[in-house]
Amino acid sequence: xxxxxQPPSMDCAEGRxxxxxxxxxxxxxxxYVYWYRQIHSQGPQYIIHGLKNNETNExxxxxxxxxxxxxxxxxxxxxxxxxxxxxxxVGNYGGSQGNLIFGKGTKLSVKP
Amino acid sequence: DAGVxxxxxxxxxxRGQQVTLRCSPKSGHDTVSWYQQALGQGPQFIFxxxxxxxxxxxxxxDRFSGHQFPNYSSELNVNALLLGDSALYxxxxxxxxxxxxxxxxxxxxxxxxx
Numbered sequence: 001x002x003x004x005x006q007p008p009s010m011d012c013a014e015g016r017x018x019x020x021x022x023x024x025x026x027x028x029x030x031x032y033v034y035w036y037r038q039i040h041s042q043g044p045q046y047i048i049h050g051l052k053n054n055e056t057n058e059x060x061x062x063x064x065x066x067x068x069x070x071x072x073x074x075x076x077x078x079x080x081x082x083x084x085x086x087x088x089x090v091g092n093y094g095g096s097q098g099n100l101i102f103g104k105g106t107k108l109s110v111k112p
Numbered sequence: 113d114a115g116v117x118x119x120x121x122x123x124x125x126x127r128g129q130q131v132t133l134r135c136s137p138k139s140g141h142d143t144v145s146w147y148q149q150a151l152g153q154g155p156q157f158i159f160x161x162x163x164x165x166x167x168x169x170x171x172x173x174d175r176f177s178g179h180q181f182p183n184y185s186s187e188l189n190v191n192a193l194l195l196g197d198s199a200l201y202x203x204x205x206x207x208x209x210x211x212x213x214x215x216x217x218x219x220x221x222x223x224x225x226x
Contacts, residue, residue: 036215043116043202043217044155087154099145099168100215102154 003027003090009107012082018075020106022088025069031092033064034100035073037084044087044102047073078110114139116218118203124224125193133188133221137205143167144186145215146178147202155202161186162208190223198225 005023012018024033034049048055048062050071055062061074075082087105117136125131137144143162147155157170161180175191184205190197200222204215 041219043204043219044215045217046214049214099157099160099170100155101157104152104154 003101004088004103006086006088006103006106008104009109011109011111012075012078014080014110014112015077018078018082018108018110020073020075020086020088020108021070022073023070024088024090027068027090028092031090033062033068033071034089034091035060035062036087036089036100036102037082038087038105039081039084047086078108080110080112082108083110084108116203116205116216118201118218118221120221121219122222122224124226126226127193127195129193129225130189130191131193131223133190133201133203133223134185135188135203135205135218136185137203138216141205141207141216142184143206143208144180144184145204145206146186146188147204147217148172149200149202149220151199158188193225195225198223 032049032051035047036044038044047059048057050062050064064071085105085107087102089100115138119134145160146158148158149155158172159169160167164180177189180186200220202217202220204217206215
C-alpha cells in the first residue's frame with residue numbers, strides 16, 4: 001500500500017500557483033519524498049524529490065515540513081499543460097528506483 | 113536522444129492467449145522496470161531487470177515473466193491472459209549506478225483482453 005495520502009482532485013486557475021499537498025506521517029528518517037506526474041495517455045514523468053530540505057528545479061518547488069510528515073509540491077505559474085495526475089511517493093530506493101509504490105494521486109485540473 | 117520506447121502501443125487479445133510486450137530503454141540506461149496500470153489506479157510494480165536477470169519482483173503471479181537482452185532492451189510476457197489483465201503496461205528505465213536516479217517512463221502499451 002502507498003505510504004502517502006493525497007486529495008483526489010484539485011482545480012487551479014491558469015497563471016496561478018498550484019499547491020499540491022501530501023501527507024506521509026509514517027515516513028522513516030532515510031526515506032525520500034518523490035513527485036511524479038502523469039499527463040493523459042502518457043507515462044509518468046519525474047518532477048522533483050527531496051529528503052528534508054526544500055528543493056527547487058525548473059519544473060517545481062518541494063516544501064517538506066520540519067517533522068517531515070507532510071510536503072507540498074508547488075507549480076509557481078500553472079499552465080493548461082500542467083493538467084495531470086500528480087503522485088507523491090515515499091521511499092528509500094538507494095541506487096535503484098525500480099520499485100516505486102504509487103497511490104491514486106491528485107488529479108489537477110488547470111482552468112483558463 | 114530517444115527516450116523509452118514501447119511497442120506495440122495498443123493490443124487486443126482474447127482470454128487464454130499469450131502476449132509479449134517490448135521496451136527499449138533510454139540511451140545510457142541499464143535497468144528496466146515494468147508496471148501495470150489499471151484504469152483509474154496508479155501504476156503497480158511488476159518486476160525489474162538488470163544484467164539480464166530479474167532483480168526485484170512485485171506481487172504478480174508467475175504468468176507474468178520477463179527477459180532482458182544484452183542491449184538492455186526488455187520483454188514482458190503474460191501467459192493465459194485473464195480479463196483482469198486488461199491495463200496499460202508501462203516500461204521505465206534507469207541507471208542502477210546512480211543513487212536516487214529518476215525513472216524515465218515510456219508511453220505504455222494498452223492491452224485489452226476480451
